[in-house]
Amino acid sequence: MTDTADRTARxxxxxxxxxxxxxxxxxxxxxxxxxxVVGAGTLGELPRLELxxxxxxxxxxxxxxxxxxxxxxxxxxxxxxxxRTVLRVCREEWPILKxxxxxxxxxxxxxxxxxxxxxxxxxALGVAVAGQVGWSLAAAVRxxxxxxxxxxxxxxxxxxxxxxxxxxxxxxx
Numbered sequence: 001m002t003d004t005a006d007r008t009a010r011x012x013x014x015x016x017x018x019x020x021x022x023x024x025x026x027x028x029x030x031x032x033x034x035x036x037v038v039g040a041g042t043l044g045e046l047p048r049l050e051l052x053x054x055x056x057x058x059x060x061x062x063x064x065x066x067x068x069x070x071x072x073x074x075x076x077x078x079x080x081x082x083x084r085t086v087l088r089v090c091r092e093e094w095p096i097l098k099x100x101x102x103x104x105x106x107x108x109x110x111x112x113x114x115x116x117x118x119x120x121x122x123x124a125l126g127v128a129v130a131g132q133v134g135w136s137l138a139a140a141v142r143x144x145x146x147x148x149x150x151x152x153x154x155x156x157x158x159x160x161x162x163x164x165x166x167x168x169x170x171x172x173x
């Protein structure tokens with residue numbers, strides 16, 4: 001295969017993966033990150049580091065759990081589990097972990113913004129909710145949804161994010 005043909009084939013494979021992308025993991029991962037922030041009431045001596053680790057490690061655990069469920073739940077009955085299948089499922093479920101990165105990054109940069117720990121928690125929660133809405137919009141756009149459907153998707157996800165914020169207020173963390 002020539003260099004040009006190889007590049008064209010790689011681009012075609014990437015385009016197909018994007019066309020079949022499922023953003024539900026990103027929405028789910030963003031909601032999970034927001035829930036982690038709400039649940040992170042008492043942090044120790046290094047609260048920002050602990051919250052970054054909590055966000056990333058929780059995202060990683062849930063990503064692995066979803067990979068495991070896909071591989072040994074639904075997939076085993078339908079196809080053999082080989083290296084290629086494992087890598088495909090890992091890639092498909094990746095948005096769950098990927099969604100934890102922006103809130104974790106917000107926590108990491110919060111000292112540069114002059115935020116105290118409560119302000120950092122609110123920033124991370126806001127970033128998680130924005131991610132949740134963004135992932136849902138990306139899914140709607142990718143699915144070819146109408147503007148009304150996109151607005152509905154964004155609104156529902158914003159309301160779910162606001163519910164998480166209300167929980168934070170009620171729980172007084």
